Amino acid sequence: MKISTRHVVVIILFLAALVFNETLMPAIALGGVSPNLIIYFVIFTALVKRPYQAAFWGAVVGLVEDLMIGRYIGLSILSYAFAAYVIAYLRARFYQENLLMPLLAVFIGSFIFGSLYLVLAQIIAAPLLFTGSFISDVLPQSLYNTALSLAVYVPMQFILHRMQVQREYKRYHYRKYH
Amino acid sequence: MRKLNKKIIIVIIAVAVVLILFLASATGTNRDSISGLEGVVRDASAPLKGGVTSLVGNTSAISDNFVDVDQLLEENTALKERVASLEAEVAALQDAKRENSYLKDLLNIADELADWQPVASTVVARSSKSWYNTITIKGGKDQGFSKNMPVITAEGLVGRINLVSATTAEVLLIIDQECAVSAVVQTSQTAGVVAGNGYNSDSLYMIHIPADAKISTGQTVISSGLGGIFPRGLRIGYINNVTSVQGGLMQQATVEPFVDFDRLSNVLVLTNVTQSGGDESPVVTQNHDEENREGQASGIEGEVSAR
Numbered sequence: 001m002k003i004s005t006r007h008v009v010v011i012i013l014f015l016a017a018l019v020f021n022e023t024l025m026p027a028i029a030l031g032g033v034s035p036n037l038i039i040y041f042v043i044f045t046a047l048v049k050r051p052y053q054a055a056f057w058g059a060v061v062g063l064v065e066d067l068m069i070g071r072y073i074g075l076s077i078l079s080y081a082f083a084a085y086v087i088a089y090l091r092a093r094f095y096q097e098n099l100l101m102p103l104l105a106v107f108i109g110s111f112i113f114g115s116l117y118l119v120l121a122q123i124i125a126a127p128l129l130f131t132g133s134f135i136s137d138v139l140p141q142s143l144y145n146t147a148l149s150l151a152v153y154v155p156m157q158f159i160l161h162r163m164q165v166q167r168e169y170k171r172y173h174y175r176k177y178h
Numbered sequence: 179m180r181k182l183n184k185k186i187i188i189v190i191i192a193v194a195v196v197l198i199l200f201l202a203s204a205t206g207t208n209r210d211s212i213s214g215l216e217g218v219v220r221d222a223s224a225p226l227k228g229g230v231t232s233l234v235g236n237t238s239a240i241s242d243n244f245v246d247v248d249q250l251l252e253e254n255t256a257l258k259e260r261v262a263s264l265e266a267e268v269a270a271l272q273d274a275k276r277e278n279s280y281l282k283d284l285l286n287i288a289d290e291l292a293d294w295q296p297v298a299s300t301v302v303a304r305s306s307k308s309w310y311n312t313i314t315i316k317g318g319k320d321q322g323f324s325k326n327m328p329v330i331t332a333e334g335l336v337g338r339i340n341l342v343s344a345t346t347a348e349v350l351l352i353i354d355q356e357c358a359v360s361a362v363v364q365t366s367q368t369a370g371v372v373a374g375n376g377y378n379s380d381s382l383y384m385i386h387i388p389a390d391a392k393i394s395t396g397q398t399v400i401s402s403g404l405g406g407i408f409p410r411g412l413r414i415g416y417i418n419n420v421t422s423v424q425g426g427l428m429q430q431a432t433v434e435p436f437v438d439f440d441r442l443s444n445v446l447v448l449t450n451v452t453q454s455g456g457d458e459s460p461v462v463t464q465n466h467d468e469e470n471r472e473g474q475a476s477g478i479e480g481e482v483s484a485r
Contacts, residue, residue, distance in 0.1 A: 015226075018223065019223060019226045019227055019230055020230065021306040022227055022303035022304055022305065022306050022314070023227050023230040023231045023234060023302075023303050023304075024230060024234055025306065026304040026440075027234045029308075029440075032308060032380070033308055034306070034308065036306065038306070064219070065306070067215060067216050067219045068216075068219055068220065068223065068306075069305065069306065069307060069310065070205070070212055070216050070220070070341050070348060071205065071206065071207060071310055071312070072202040072203075072205055072206060073201055073202060073205040073216075074198035074199060074201040074202035074205070075202050077198055078195060078198055078199075117307075118309075120199070120202070121309075123199070124199065124202045124203045124206070125203075125206055125356070133309050137308045137309055141308065
């Protein structure tokens with residue numbers, strides 16, 4: 001597989017999100033709830049991939065996050081993979097080209113991710129209290145992610161769109177002069 | 179053929195899910211060490227995280243300077259009053275210190291902290307999961323840090339080291355649901371266990387308090403030293419609510435920690451030092467496992483495995 005500039009930019013953005021998630025995001029926490037930058041990668045990837053591909057990339061992202069957290073390795077893998085699968089599945093059936101779609105996808109994806117993580121943590125580690133954590137963590141974080149997604153989605157789409165335009169421009173010039 | 183392939187895929191996914199769940203259950207907070215891959219990921223990202231955390235800290239410090247001048251004047255007056263009252267308190271405390279020293283000798287209480295060597299460290303990151311209360315600090319095996327070493331600030335107890343890589347250490351905060359500290363109420367010496375409250379809260383609760391124990395709001399809770407992980411006398415917080423539980427057989431208290439966990443930047447890691455005698459440098463004890471097993475076996479301190 002040829003690694004393009006687009007891949008490099010996506011990897012850099014992903015690494016930045018991993019770092020910012022543990023440094024910058026706690027600084028903008030509201031009521032102890034900080035947004036999850038990683039979920040944007042999972043959701044935005046799921047919006048352009050097939051369900052199984054989306055689940056695969058969700059699992060990869062989850063693995064990296066799990067390795068950084070170092071606690072109950074595997075919960076993020078399963079949760080991101082499932083959330084990505086559902087989003088990609090829903091996108092294939094109900095997709096509409098408007099701004100509401102990614103916002104809704106972020107909310108549903110965050111909600112599925114948080115809920116599944118909590119259920120799995122409940123099975124694996126008894127101390128996590130389901131109802132309390134659901135009300136104080138999962139729901140507010142899903143809302144926060146959705147609210148912040150505008151600020152993340154628009155620049156991200158701008159960068160990716162610009163790169164797409166540049167790539168097509170280069171292709172056009174290549175075809176024209178060769 | 180297509181149907182068979184689908185069945186095979188489902189079986190593979192099911193096996194993978196089961197294996198991942200086994201992996202998850204094996205990588206809880208009771209691990210002694212981290213894998214090489216985790217170490218590489220943590221150590222590689224630590225400088226970046228440290229840089230961003232420092233930048234975020236500096237930015238918030240700058241924005242803090244732009245506070246209202248009236249507020250500063252009020253604060254200045256209040257601080258002046260506080261300095262005056264503290265000066266009087268210092269004089270009284272100096273007398274109390276002399277008396278305390280005499281009583282300590284009398285009661286044969288060893289100065290627990292004298293056996294510990296504090297090593298300064300800075301916070302580089304916080305857990306991205308809001309229900310895991312952990313921080314990552316600079317310094318790991320290179321600084322002689324090891325699992326279960328207590329972490330404190332000037333305000334009080336922060337937590338204990340949970341995982342160590344070559345250059346970083348993860349600290350399990352006392353507000354985490356899986357951290358428990360054997361504690362006593364300072365004035366009445368009532369014993370109990372302080373644990374994280376969960377629910378995305380920075381407050382703690384103290385359990386296993388006998389129903390007849392005389393405790394009230396405002397009293398200070400300190401570590402008891404039982405369990406072998408935390409030395410005696412580390413300030414934890416103050417009681418802000420007492421309730422009766424288990425049909426009046428026991429009491430439970432909500433404890434407000436002295437440490438502001440949202441603003442942690444510099445911490446001290448208490449490494450256990452044994453003097454090897456002569457002019458030799460102190461030797462940092464790398465392993466507390468024997469003590470920890472003892473503490474955890476008694477169920478007093480360490481991890482809360484089930485609630």
